[in-house]
Amino acid sequence: MKYAMKKLLMMLGTLLVVSLCVFLAFSVIPGDPALRKLGTEASPELVEQMRQEMGLNDPLIVRYGRWFIAFLGGDFGISYNYSTPVKEMIANKIPITLTMAIMAFLMTVLISFPLGIITAKHENGILDRTILVINQVIMAVPPFFSGIIITFVFGLILRLFTPGGFVSYTQNFGKFIRYLFFPSLAIALPKIAMTVKMLRGSLIDEASKDYARTAYSRGNNTNGVLYRHVLKNALIPVITFLGMALADMVAGSIVIEQVFSIPGISRILLTSIGNRDYPVVEAIIMGIAIIVMVVNFLVDIIYRIVDPRIGLEDE
Template structure:
């Protein structure tokens, strides 16, 4: 219980600190949001009136408290670029897309990488291990955006499995959306699969050399039982951390892959907002990414208690 309370307290403090840094960073950037919204030909009176309406004449602490209280309720203000559309509405639309893409990519990673990592460790030194190592070396070296371009050329332009640039939002047609996202998910997943396989293989091989494994064998346990009950559980500890980083990266929005496939997700929204100096969106997306990373790390800390009982006694 004390462990949980400590982690929850740390999570809340971290979120508050990040919210302060995020708000202050975008508040001190040169430029007037009111002028950016109205345009350079706006009269000083109109600019001043809008500054008053947007609360920009208040002190920095007052504006932070107003922003934070709105953020807690899910209100991040209005977008400059999208004609006063609420930022929360824009994020909710893109979040659905990014969440679907992330879940698909994550499932592909887990389903393929964990069996491959275990097989590679079990067959160490055989042609199977060599083949898997070769596969991981090649796929790790290919950038996700280049892999996306290859998939687009072959499966989009050549075999016509999907129409590049014709992404359909899930609200319009969920089935078409999922079919389109299969290939971006593969482009994201393949380099990550190679990394997870490497981590898991090395972790399993490291555990196999420890004393408790020899003890398990001396008690008459079979190889499969030792591997899956004793070794695999301990080998997962460092792998969980890496998988959590992968999950956070995908959920934060795979910016480059979304650009390659013209997927209207969080990554693309962030790039567009930065290029148009749409600071309310940028602030909200940065805070969203931070929250995702912190929450996933919190979940990993809780998982450690189940995977490694020693954590509970610390």
């Protein structure tokens, strides 16, 4: 309990620091949101009046405090460009991006775990070497380029999906999931390759330790030693990596959305950056940061459950 509370307090402290950095970063970027909203032909008096209405003339610390308190209350502010609550602008986009990240994560777990175990069991065999070579190739290809290849092969040649033919989850959830399968695969591929390599190495390392040899000496077969003794310990570093990978998949989804013409968070984010629409950009970046922090917090808790020795000094 003490360990979890310590991690929770660290997460809240990190949230405060991140929020301050995000707010300050967009406060010092050149460009006047009021002038952007009114246009370059607006008079200085009108621009000054707009700045006053937008609260841009208040001291920086006052603006930050007002924004952060409102954010904690679920109020992300009003878009400078569209004069619309930010929450309404991103509410129906977040499920798209999160669905892609979750699908990519599930693909990573479901594909990499069996492959990692198989390669470890057949160390230095033909299958092991073949998978390792494929892994190296996949890890060398950026996700956005994988997305282009997937679009060309599965979309244009095999016609398993229609590039650009996105279907919203509000219209047809089944078609929505089917369309997101290939973008999610593009996100997952490098993570799958990394997880296979990591799990394989961890399994081989654990299998060489004394407790595994003792288990063999007691008459356990390879599968018995692997699944009853080795796998649990081998999963500890893999769980940490998967936690970081899930957080990275959320950010990666934004890039892949552009490749597959998916109307997710990415379109609003890029448009808002160009328009100096800071409330929208700040809300999206803070949302991504919160997801990353929550995932890391859950990973720490799971890590402790898998290995109770972790964090004993905090008890």
